[in-house]
Amino acid sequence: xxxxxxxxxxxxxxxxxxxxxxxxxxxxxxxxxxxxxxxxxxxxxxxxxxxxxxxxxxxxxxxxxxxxxxxxxxxxxxxxxxxxxxxxxxxxxxxxxxxxxxxxxxxxxxxxxxxxxxxxxxxxxxxxxxxxxxxxxxxxxxxxxxxxxxxxxxxxxxxxxxxxxxxxxxxxxxxxxxxxxxxxxxxxxxxxxxxxxxxxxxxxxxxxxxxxxxxxxxxxxxxxxxxxxxxxxxxxxxxxxxxxxxxxxxxxxxxxxxxxxxxxxxxxxxxxxxxxxxxxxxxxxxxxxxxxxxxxxxxxxxxxxxxxxxxxxxxxxxxxxxxxxxxxxxxxxxxxxxxxxxxxxxxxxxxxxxxxxxxxxxxxxxxxxxxxxxxxxxxxxxxxxxxxxxxxxxxxxxxxxxxxxxxxxxxxxxxxxxxxxxx
Numbered sequence: 359x360x361x362x363x364x365x366x367x368x369x370x371x372x373x374x375x376x377x378x379x380x381x382x383x384x385x386x387x388x389x390x391x392x393x394x395x396x397x398x399x400x401x402x403x404x405x406x407x408x409x410x411x412x413x414x415x416x417x418x419x420x421x422x423x424x425x426x427x428x429x430x431x432x433x434x435x436x437x438x439x440x441x442x443x444x445x446x447x448x449x450x451x452x453x454x455x456x457x458x459x460x461x462x463x464x465x466x467x468x469x470x471x472x473x474x475x476x477x478x479x480x481x482x483x484x485x486x487x488x489x490x491x492x493x494x495x496x497x498x499x500x501x502x503x504x505x506x507x508x509x510x511x512x513x514x515x516x517x518x519x520x521x522x523x524x525x526x527x528x529x530x531x532x533x534x535x536x537x538x539x540x541x542x543x544x545x546x547x548x549x550x551x552x553x554x555x556x557x558x559x560x561x562x563x564x565x566x567x568x569x570x571x572x573x574x575x576x577x578x579x580x581x582x583x584x585x586x587x588x589x590x591x592x593x594x595x596x597x598x599x600x601x602x603x604x605x606x607x608x609x610x611x612x613x614x615x616x617x618x619x620x621x622x623x624x625x626x627x628x629x630x631x632x633x634x635x636x637x638x639x640x641x642x643x644x645x646x647x648x649x650x651x652x653x654x655x656x657x658x659x660x661x662x663x664x665x666x667x668x669x670x671x672x673x674x675x676x677x678x679x680x681x682x683x684x685x686x687x688x689x690x691x692x693x694x695x696x697x698x699x700x701x702x703x704x705x706x707x708x709x710x711x712x713x714x715x716x717x718x719x720x721x722x723x724x725x726x727x728x729x730x731x732x733x734x735x736x737x738x739x740x741x742x743x744x745x746x747x748x749x750x751x752x753x754x755x756x757x758x759x760x761x762x763x764x765x766x767x768x769x770x771x772x773x774x775x776x777x778x779x780x781x
Contacts, residue, residue: 362769362770362773363710363711363766363770365510366506366507366510366766366769366770367711367766369506369509369510370502370506370762370765370766370769371762372509373502373505373506373509374762377498377502377761377762377765378480378485378758380404380498381478381485381490381494381495381498381761382478382480382485383400383478384397384400384401384460384478384489384494384497384498385476385477385478385485385487385488385489385490385494386476386477386478386487387400387460387476388462388465388475388476388488389460389461389462389489390461390462390463390464391432391438391461391524391525391527391528392432392437392438393437393438394437394438394439394460394461394524395437395438395439397460398414398438398439398440398441398460398522398524399414399439401441401460401522402414402441402443404501405441405443405520406443408443408445408504408505408508409445409508410443410444410445410504410520411443411444411446412441412442412443413440413441413442413443413444413539414439414440414441415439415440415535415539416435416436416438416439416440417435417438417439417440417531417532417535418433418434418435421538422531422534422535422538425534425538427530427534427688427690427729427733428531428534429528429529429530429531429686429687429688430525430528430529430531431528431686435524435525435531438461438524438525438532439524440521440522440523440524440532440535440536441521441522441523442519442520442521442522442536442539442541443519443520443522444517444518444519444520445504445508445514445517445518445519445520446517447513447514447515447516447517447518447776447777447779448513448514448515448779449515450515450516450777451514451515451516451775451776451777451779452515452516452544452545452775452776452777453516453517453518453519453543453544453545453776454516454517454518454519454543454544454545454546454547454772454775454776455519455521455541455542455543455545455546455547455730455736455738456500456503456504456518456519456520456521456546456547456549456768457521457523457533457536457546457547457548457726457727457730457738458493458494458496458497458500458521458522458523458548458549458550459493459522459523459524459525459526459527459532459533459726460489460494460497460522460523460524461524461525461526461527461528461532462488462489462492462494462527463488463492463527463750464488465488465752466752467752470752470753471752471753472486472753473486473487473753474487475487475488475752475754476488478490480758483757483758483759484755484756484757484758485755485756485758486753486754486755487754487755488754489754490744490754490755490756491551491744491745491746491748491749491754491755491756492550492551492744492749492750492754493549493550493551493742493744495549495551495742495743495744495756495760495761496548496549496550496551496742496743496744496761496764497522497549498761498765499549499742499743499761499762499764499765499768500520500547500549500765500768501520502761502762502765502768502769503765503766503768503769503771503772504518504520504769504772506765506766506769507769507772507773512773512778513778513779514772514773514776514777514778514779515776515777515778515779516544516775516776516777517543517776518772518776519541519543521533521536521541523535523536523726526725526726528687529686529687529688529689530689530690530726530728530729532726533726533729533730534729534733537729537730537733537734541734542734542735542736543736544736544775545698545700545736545737545738545739545775546727546730546736546737546738546739547700547738547739547740547741547768547771548725548726548727548730548738548739548740548741548742549740549741549742549743549744549764549768550721550725550740550742550744551742551743551744551745551746551749551756552721552740552741552742552744552746553744553745553746554708554712554716554717554741554742554743554760554763554764555716555717555718555719555741556701556704556705556708556716556717556718556719556739556740556741557718557719557720557721557739557740557741558612558693558694558695558696558698558701558718558720558739558740559610559612559650559691559692559693559694559720559721560650560691560692560693560720560721560723560724560725560727560728560740561619561620561647561648561649561650561691561720561721561722561723561724562647562648562649562650562652562654562688562689562690562691562692562724562728563645563646563647563648563687563688563689563723563724564645564646564648564654564657564658564684564687564688564689565643565644565645565646565684565685565686565687565688566643566644566645566646566661566682566683566684566685567641567642567643567682567683567684567685568593568641568642568643568644568665568680568681568682568683569639569640569641569680569681569683570586570589570590570593570629570639570640570641570642570680571586571589571638571639571678571680571681572584572585572586572587572588572589572636572637572638572639572640572678573636573638574635574636574637574638575635575636576634576635576636577633577634577635577636578634580636582636583636583638584636584638584674585636585637586629586630586637586638586639586640587629587630587637587640589640589672589674589675590627590629590640590642592668592671592672592675593642593665593668593680594624594642596664596665596667596668596671597622597624597644597664598622599664600622600660600661600664601618601620601621601622604620604622604649604660605618605619605620605621608620608649610649610650610720612718612719612720613719613720615719616719616720616722619647619649619720619722620647620648620649621645621647622644622645622646622647623644623645624642624643624644625643625644625645626641626642626643626644627640627641627642627643628640628641629641646661648691649691650691650692650693650720651691651693652691654688654690654691658684661682662682665679665680665682666679668680689723689724689725689728690724690728690729690731690732690733691724691728691732692725692727692728692729692730692731692732692738693731694731694737694738694739696718698737698739699775700737700739700771700775701718701739703771703774703775704716704739704741704767704771706774707766707767707770707771707774708767710770711763711766711767711770712763716741721740725738725740726738727739727740741764742764743756743757743760743761743763743764744756744760745757
């Protein structure tokens with residue numbers, strides 16, 4: 359039997375320099391939402407050169423737009439194609455999806471960056487740039503795993519489906535489109551930035567908007583009005599209490615290290631129009647975490663019940679209830695059992711490559727894995743080389759050593775999961 363660990367390691371080292379240059383090239387594509395075409399075209403060409411069956415398409419149509427899981431601030435996706443490459447197996451093995459997104463959040467204030475945000479600069483073993491950690495470095499680990507096995511002449515029994523998708527940062531429309539296009543597998547790996555921790559479970563989340571009503575009056579006789587700003591303080595307290603109730607019943611040990619496993623965050627507050635007037639309307643916008651295994655509709659109902667209960671605290675809310683709207687981004691929660699066969703394989707390969715046991719926790723944020731698990735019947739596990747703490751931050755970077763360690767783990771995992779053809 360071949361010593362796959364040694365062979366894979368040696369091949370990764372041979373390809374390290376070229377792979378680093380490829381990651382630099384990817385980071386230099388400023389692939390914010392709506393501007394992913396150039397990087398996706400480049401990835402499609404590379405997949406074709408590797409002999410994969412390549413599918414590049416611009417998503418759209420009523421099946422997607424009217425799907426209950428569709429979320430996006432736009433409905434036209436010209437300039438934002440999806441790319442899938444299938445490395446066909448010889449048959450008789452388990453299939454796997456390697457899913458990653460190329461859309462990145464905007465760079466923000468470039469003055470806060472020590473290097474230009476799309477430089478791909480390498481310093482002290484770190485590659486800098488927007489998207490390096492979230493999640494082009496992880497995507498490279500997936501691609502390199504396939505490339506290394508091909509270079510070693512490995513023929514897998516099961517199919518490997520490499521997915522380079524868009525719209526993850528807006529709620530997952532890209533991965534939803536791949537599912538509607540028919541791409542499913544026996545399991546999936548998503549190399550989001552986890553600091554090499556393994557996340558078999560991930561919370562979901564959804565955005566909400568609250569309208570708190572008051573009654574306007576002149577500021578000099580403010581007692582004749584009802585301040586929506588003052589009423590909104592009661593609303594914020596109710597949301598805080600709801601958060602506590604929801605988290606007090608979280609007993610999953612994978613969430614033990616998170617002080618608030620499924621937070622409810624209020625990120626926007628707007629109210630009032632004039633300093634000398636009593637504010638008659640306040641708008642609150644936020645994000646509600648959803649536990650793995652929890653139905654999103656149940657979480658919505660719990661929020662509505664908490665807001666309706668305000669009438670018992672203040673009679674004003676009986677006649678002027680808080681308006682609740684669910685809008686914008688949404689990520690579906692997902693969970694894979696810890697005894698899933700892919701978890702055992704990942705554990706074993708992680709130890710083989712790093713000499714340490716992997717840390718297993720639950721994801722504090724949503725990924726496209728929830729969609730794959732819930733909608734495509736494809737159990738998805740999140741594990742990747744990125745640095746969680748710098749995702750979406752200025753001076754985003756990734757540790758290159760972790761990128762290549764992850765590639766080795768993935769390559770060995772593909773061998774075990776998909777099986778190697780004796781021919």
